[in-house]
Amino acid sequence: LDGERISSTSSSQDMTHGLSSKISVNGRIRGQLSVFYPQDKPFLVLEEQKLIDAITSDLARWLERKQVDELLHERLKEITCLYEIRRGIGMESSIDNVCQNIFEHLIPAMQFPEIASAVIELNGWRFTIGKFDPEAGHRLQSKAKITHRKTSYWRTERDPACTCYSMIRVNGKVCGQIRVYYPADHPHMVVEEQKLVNAIASDLESWLERKRLE
Numbered sequence: 001l002d003g004e005r006i007s008s009t010s011s012s013q014d015m016t017h018g019l020s021s022k023i024s025v026n027g028r029i030r031g032q033l034s035v036f037y038p039q040d041k042p043f044l045v046l047e048e049q050k051l052i053d054a055i056t057s058d059l060a061r062w063l064e065r066k067q068v069d070e071l072l073h074e075r076l077k078e079i080t081c082l083y084e085i086r087r088g089i090g091m092e093s094s095i096d097n098v099c100q101n102i103f104e105h106l107i108p109a110m111q112f113p114e115i116a117s118a119v120i121e122l123n124g125w126r127f128t129i130g131k132f133d134p135e136a137g138h139r140l141q142s143k144a145k146i147t148h149r150k151t152s153y154w155r156t157e158r159d160p161a162c163t164c165y166s167m168i169r170v171n172g173k174v175c176g177q178i179r180v181y182y183p184a185d186h187p188h189m190v191v192e193e194q195k196l197v198n199a200i201a202s203d204l205e206s207w208l209e210r211k212r213l214e
Contacts (some may be wrong), residue, residue, distance in 0.1 A: 001031035019049050021056040025063045033059070036136050040115045085120060085200060098142065099127040102200060103141070106180070109140035111190050115183055121146065121177035122168060122204075123132065164194045166201035170208045178204070 001023060004070040018036035022029055022052070033056045042086070088101035107129065110116040119130050128142045168176035178201050 019045070019052050021052045023056045023060050023063070025060050025067065030060075030063065032056070037153060058173075059150070074192065077109045078192060081105045081196065082199055082203075086203055089203060093211075095122065095125075096127075098204070100141075103127075103129040106196075109196060110180065110193060112182060116163075117181045119179045119181070120176065120204075136198070141197075164197040166194075166197045168201050168204055168208070170205055170212070175208070176204075177201075 015043075018034055020032050020034040023031045023033060025165070034053055035052060045069050084105040085102055087123070088105075089098055090144040092098045093103060099122070102120065106118060107113050107116050117130045124146050126142075126144050126146050126159055128144075163182045164178075167174050168178065178197055180197060
Protein backbone atom coordinates (compact mmCIF):
# COMPACT_ATOMS: atom_id res chain seq x y z
CA LEU A 1 0.00 0.00 0.00
CA ASP A 2 1.57 3.29 -1.16
CA GLY A 3 4.92 1.58 -1.66
CA GLU A 4 4.95 -0.21 1.70
CA ARG A 5 4.61 -3.94 2.21
CA ILE A 6 2.84 -5.18 5.34
CA SER A 7 2.84 -8.92 5.91
CA SER A 8 1.42 -11.27 8.54
CA THR A 9 4.50 -13.48 8.17
CA SER A 10 8.17 -12.79 7.66
CA SER A 11 8.54 -15.46 4.99
CA SER A 12 6.51 -16.35 1.92
CA GLN A 13 8.34 -19.58 1.26
CA ASP A 14 6.13 -22.50 0.33
CA MET A 15 3.32 -19.99 -0.33
CA THR A 16 2.98 -20.68 -4.01
CA HIS A 17 -0.59 -19.71 -4.77
CA GLY A 18 -3.20 -17.32 -3.44
CA LEU A 19 -5.80 -14.62 -4.03
CA SER A 20 -5.43 -10.86 -4.48
CA SER A 21 -7.49 -7.73 -5.02
CA LYS A 22 -6.43 -4.23 -6.07
CA ILE A 23 -6.96 -1.23 -3.78
CA SER A 24 -8.15 1.69 -5.91
CA VAL A 25 -8.77 5.21 -4.56
CA ASN A 26 -10.30 7.86 -6.84
CA GLY A 27 -9.38 5.84 -9.91
CA ARG A 28 -5.74 5.38 -8.85
CA ILE A 29 -4.25 2.05 -7.79
CA ARG A 30 -2.75 2.50 -4.33
CA GLY A 31 -1.87 -1.15 -3.66
CA GLN A 32 -3.32 -4.61 -3.28
CA LEU A 33 -4.34 -7.16 -0.68
CA SER A 34 -3.00 -10.66 -1.23
CA VAL A 35 -3.67 -13.90 0.63
CA PHE A 36 -1.34 -16.86 0.09
CA TYR A 37 -1.72 -20.55 0.77
CA PRO A 38 0.80 -23.39 0.91
CA GLN A 39 0.73 -25.48 -2.23
CA ASP A 40 -0.66 -28.55 -0.47
CA LYS A 41 -3.61 -26.70 1.15
CA PRO A 42 -6.95 -26.38 -0.66
CA PHE A 43 -9.02 -23.18 -0.52
CA LEU A 44 -12.38 -21.96 -1.77
CA VAL A 45 -11.60 -19.59 -4.59
CA LEU A 46 -14.95 -17.94 -5.23
CA GLU A 47 -16.08 -17.30 -1.65
CA GLU A 48 -12.69 -16.17 -0.40
CA GLN A 49 -12.13 -13.95 -3.43
CA LYS A 50 -15.43 -12.21 -2.70
CA LEU A 51 -14.31 -11.69 0.91
CA ILE A 52 -10.98 -10.19 -0.16
CA ASP A 53 -12.74 -7.93 -2.68
CA ALA A 54 -15.11 -6.71 0.05
CA ILE A 55 -12.19 -5.95 2.39
CA THR A 56 -10.29 -3.97 -0.25
CA SER A 57 -13.48 -2.06 -1.09
CA ASP A 58 -13.90 -1.08 2.58
CA LEU A 59 -10.22 -0.13 2.80
CA ALA A 60 -10.50 2.03 -0.33
CA ARG A 61 -13.50 3.88 1.12
CA TRP A 62 -11.60 4.45 4.37
CA LEU A 63 -8.61 5.84 2.44
CA GLU A 64 -10.91 8.16 0.47
CA ARG A 65 -12.43 9.53 3.69
CA LYS A 66 -8.96 9.92 5.20
CA GLN A 67 -7.82 11.82 2.10
CA VAL A 68 -10.81 14.17 2.33
CA ASP A 69 -10.21 14.72 6.05
CA GLU A 70 -6.55 15.60 5.40
CA LEU A 71 -7.50 18.04 2.65
CA LEU A 72 -10.09 19.71 4.88
CA HIS A 73 -7.54 19.96 7.68
CA GLU A 74 -5.02 21.63 5.36
CA ARG A 75 -7.62 24.10 4.06
CA LEU A 76 -8.65 24.90 7.64
CA LYS A 77 -5.01 25.64 8.51
CA GLU A 78 -4.78 28.00 5.53
CA ILE A 79 -8.03 29.80 6.40
CA THR A 80 -6.92 30.19 10.02
CA CYS A 81 -3.53 31.47 8.86
CA LEU A 82 -5.05 34.18 6.65
CA TYR A 83 -7.54 35.21 9.32
CA GLU A 84 -4.85 35.60 12.00
CA ILE A 85 -2.47 37.43 9.67
CA ARG A 86 -5.16 39.86 8.53
CA ARG A 87 -6.28 40.44 12.10
CA GLY A 88 -2.69 41.07 13.20
CA ILE A 89 -1.87 43.36 10.28
CA GLY A 90 -4.85 45.52 11.13
CA MET A 91 -3.46 46.18 14.60
CA GLU A 92 0.23 46.64 13.79
CA SER A 93 2.09 49.77 12.72
CA SER A 94 5.62 48.32 12.64
CA ILE A 95 6.93 46.32 9.67
CA ASP A 96 9.00 44.24 12.10
CA ASN A 97 5.88 43.21 13.99
CA VAL A 98 3.95 42.57 10.77
CA CYS A 99 6.66 40.21 9.49
CA GLN A 100 6.80 38.50 12.87
CA ASN A 101 3.03 38.01 12.74
CA ILE A 102 3.23 36.58 9.22
CA PHE A 103 5.96 34.11 10.19
CA GLU A 104 4.08 33.09 13.32
CA HIS A 105 1.04 31.95 11.32
CA LEU A 106 2.47 31.11 7.88
CA ILE A 107 4.88 28.37 8.93
CA PRO A 108 2.29 26.30 10.90
CA ALA A 109 -0.04 26.49 7.87
CA MET A 110 2.47 24.80 5.58
CA GLN A 111 2.18 21.12 4.74
CA PHE A 112 5.47 20.32 6.48
CA PRO A 113 5.95 23.10 9.06
CA GLU A 114 8.70 21.29 10.96
CA ILE A 115 11.12 21.62 8.00
CA ALA A 116 9.85 24.85 6.43
CA SER A 117 11.61 28.22 6.56
CA ALA A 118 10.62 31.60 5.15
CA VAL A 119 12.11 34.90 4.02
CA ILE A 120 10.50 38.31 3.56
CA GLU A 121 12.58 40.92 1.73
CA LEU A 122 11.12 44.40 1.91
CA ASN A 123 12.51 47.86 1.21
CA GLY A 124 16.11 46.72 1.54
CA TRP A 125 15.62 44.56 4.64
CA ARG A 126 15.58 40.77 4.87
CA PHE A 127 13.48 39.11 7.59
CA THR A 128 14.17 35.39 8.02
CA ILE A 129 12.74 32.55 10.07
CA GLY A 130 14.55 29.23 10.00
CA LYS A 131 13.65 25.68 10.85
CA PHE A 132 12.99 24.70 14.46
CA ASP A 133 16.26 24.40 16.40
CA PRO A 134 15.98 21.63 19.04
CA GLU A 135 18.96 22.98 20.99
CA ALA A 136 17.61 26.52 21.15
CA GLY A 137 14.03 25.30 21.67
CA HIS A 138 12.62 27.70 19.10
CA ARG A 139 12.93 28.86 15.51
CA LEU A 140 15.84 31.13 14.74
CA GLN A 141 14.81 34.54 13.40
CA SER A 142 16.87 37.37 12.00
CA LYS A 143 16.66 40.80 10.41
CA ALA A 144 19.46 42.08 8.19
CA LYS A 145 20.12 44.90 5.78
CA ILE A 146 20.46 43.73 2.18
CA THR A 147 23.88 44.97 1.08
CA HIS A 148 25.01 42.49 -1.57
CA ARG A 149 22.87 44.01 -4.33
CA LYS A 150 21.05 47.18 -5.22
CA THR A 151 17.87 47.40 -3.20
CA SER A 152 15.99 48.59 -6.27
CA TYR A 153 16.73 45.34 -8.10
CA TRP A 154 14.61 42.26 -7.47
CA ARG A 155 14.94 38.95 -9.27
CA THR A 156 11.76 37.94 -11.06
CA GLU A 157 12.89 34.39 -11.80
CA ARG A 158 12.05 31.58 -9.41
CA ASP A 159 14.85 30.31 -7.18
CA PRO A 160 15.06 26.52 -7.83
CA ALA A 161 15.43 25.90 -4.08
CA CYS A 162 12.32 27.92 -3.29
CA THR A 163 8.99 26.15 -2.87
CA CYS A 164 6.59 29.11 -2.86
CA TYR A 165 7.34 32.61 -4.05
CA SER A 166 5.48 35.89 -4.51
CA MET A 167 6.53 39.44 -5.33
CA ILE A 168 5.35 42.39 -3.21
CA ARG A 169 4.29 45.42 -5.25
CA VAL A 170 3.10 48.82 -4.09
CA ASN A 171 1.64 51.25 -6.63
CA GLY A 172 2.91 49.01 -9.41
CA LYS A 173 6.52 49.02 -8.17
CA VAL A 174 8.24 45.89 -6.82
CA CYS A 175 9.49 46.55 -3.31
CA GLY A 176 9.99 43.06 -1.95
CA GLN A 177 9.15 39.37 -1.98
CA ILE A 178 8.06 36.45 0.16
CA ARG A 179 9.72 33.06 -0.18
CA VAL A 180 9.06 29.75 1.56
CA TYR A 181 11.66 26.99 1.49
CA TYR A 182 11.82 23.27 2.14
CA PRO A 183 15.15 21.40 2.30
CA ALA A 184 16.59 20.32 -1.06
CA ASP A 185 16.05 16.66 -0.21
CA HIS A 186 12.36 17.31 0.55
CA PRO A 187 11.02 18.97 -2.61
CA HIS A 188 7.37 19.84 -2.14
CA MET A 189 5.13 22.01 -4.24
CA VAL A 190 1.49 22.35 -3.29
CA VAL A 191 -0.70 24.63 -5.41
CA GLU A 192 -2.74 25.68 -2.38
CA GLU A 193 0.40 26.77 -0.52
CA GLN A 194 1.43 28.98 -3.45
CA LYS A 195 -2.04 30.54 -3.40
CA LEU A 196 -1.66 31.14 0.34
CA VAL A 197 1.68 32.92 -0.13
CA ASN A 198 0.14 35.00 -2.93
CA ALA A 199 -2.73 36.03 -0.65
CA ILE A 200 -0.34 37.00 2.15
CA ALA A 201 1.74 39.08 -0.28
CA SER A 202 -1.44 40.82 -1.43
CA ASP A 203 -2.43 41.58 2.19
CA LEU A 204 1.04 42.95 2.87
CA GLU A 205 0.77 45.16 -0.24
CA SER A 206 -2.53 46.59 1.03
CA TRP A 207 -1.01 47.28 4.45
CA LEU A 208 2.00 49.05 2.88
CA GLU A 209 -0.26 51.18 0.70
CA ARG A 210 -2.30 52.25 3.72
CA LYS A 211 0.88 53.09 5.63
CA ARG A 212 2.07 55.34 2.83
CA LEU A 213 -1.21 57.24 2.89
CA GLU A 214 -1.05 57.89 6.63
